[in-house]
Amino acid sequence: MTRTARAYTNIALIKYWGKKNKQLKLPYTNSLSLTLDRFYTDTKASIVDSDQDIIYLNQQLLDDAHSKRIRNYLDIVRQFYSFSEHFQIDSVNHVPTSAGFASSASGFAALAAAVNETKQLNLNRRELSILARNGSGSASRSIYGGFVEWIAGNDNASSFAQPIDEHPDIDLSILSVVIDTQNKKISSTVGMENSVKSSPFYPNWVTLVTSEIEEIKQAIAKKDIQKIGEISEHNAMSMHALTLSANPSFTYFAPETIRIIQIIQELRQKGIFAYATIDAGPNVKIICTKESLPKVQTYIEQQLSNVTTVVANIGSGIEYI
Ligand code: 2P0
Structure with a gap:
């Protein structure tokens, strides 16, 4: 079979x-x-x-x-x-x-x-x-x-x-915040091509990734979740800086994306663990701990009425069933 x-x-x-x-x-x-x-x-x-x-x-x-x-x-x-x-x-x-x-x-x-x-x-x-x-x-x-x-x-x-x-064995969960948007998506294939071709910062990105990969691997080995969060957020923002600095400029961010980034900064000021990462779309994935996740989820849902949230934990590799 x-x-x-x-x-x-x-x-x-x-x-x-x-x-x-x-x-x-x-x-x-x-x-x-x-x-x-x-x-x-x-x-x-x-x-x-x-x-x-x-x-x-x-x-x-x-x-x-x-x-x-x-x-x-x-x-x-x-x-x-x-x-x-x-x-x-x-x-x-x-x-x-x-x-x-x-x-x-x-x-x-x-x-x-x-x-x-x-x-x-x-x-x-x-x-x-x-x-x-x-x-x-x-x-x-x-x-x-x-x-x-x-x-x-x-x-x-x-x-x-x-x-x-x-x-x-690490205390990390991902809260995906889904933003309802009508924006037409630029595929990641096209988005990365335009960034490589026309962002003056692309060579800096290559250098940055090389050092951030090493830093995050050390943080993973030490289970330093704060470092993991900080490096991940910085890397994601740097990727999106490549789209803004492309010529012509483009962005995957919707207004709510920026609002959520601000909310995450507010949450950190209150001492709640939350870091943002964003892919080739407007949705924000928030890196949380088990303790911070319900607080982050409640706060986001209170502040923004037109979003939905989905929780994920760490998963496994290929399986045959
Ligand atoms: C990633 N993304 O590392 C990055 C970050 C989106 C943003 O990989 O062209 O569908 O098929 O190799 O794998 C999404 O791109 O692109 C992606 P192709 P893919 O996850």
Whole structure:
């Protein structure tokens, strides 16, 4: 029986923002993430007698336009591992769109693992991470649980994620604050391309990430949660400075994003543990402790009426069910 692969999403504490090789999705810098427990994708790959892949997402058959990225990815997998069969892919996203998390990380990690299972490729986790990266950069990190570092590398074989601490005994939770916005999103692929091309600060970003990766790894080893929070927030704000300083300038922030950043600063002044991280969208993920989380959640919900909040804890790596 072919098993279903399950992969969880991850939140970058040190962000991946810029590719030195678009085709291979090789990043300019390492990045570092925390895998989360609540949001995951379940994917099963079945070999079909067809010359085209058939893709179901959440029980819906995808049309050609929506299947394209996955079919192109499966072409890469076939080429890598020299086989020709096509698949029916049944993928179910347990990443509620309302939770404000991207599903490409869990999606491509689960897809890589599902094909590995069905084709009995016997890939180890490093090879799986490389394969997932070819679908979406951040998917390389979702192979592992806990704290994970993606090593930038300089070719296909040397760019992969590796675990730092898969089951950290550390008091950190993530509160995702979802902002209802009509803003049209600039995809992260396009956003990072524009930042690399036109932000005068991009070379400084590369230098900054190199030092912040080392600092946060030391903080993780010491379980220094305050340092982890400070470095993560600073890294996220620095990434967003690249979008503002691009030419033409752009931003993922909505007015509420800035309001939440201010609220987090107010909370810290009151001695409540809260640090912000923000991805390629307006939603804010707040790094909390078990103790601070309910206070932060209540305060945010009191101050802003048009947001919803979702709580996540530290999650594990790829599973087969
Ligand atoms: C990250 N993001 O490290 C960064 C921070 C968004 C902001 O990785 O082009 O979907 O498919 O490799 O992985 C989102 O980008 O981009 C992302 P591609 P991906 O999590």
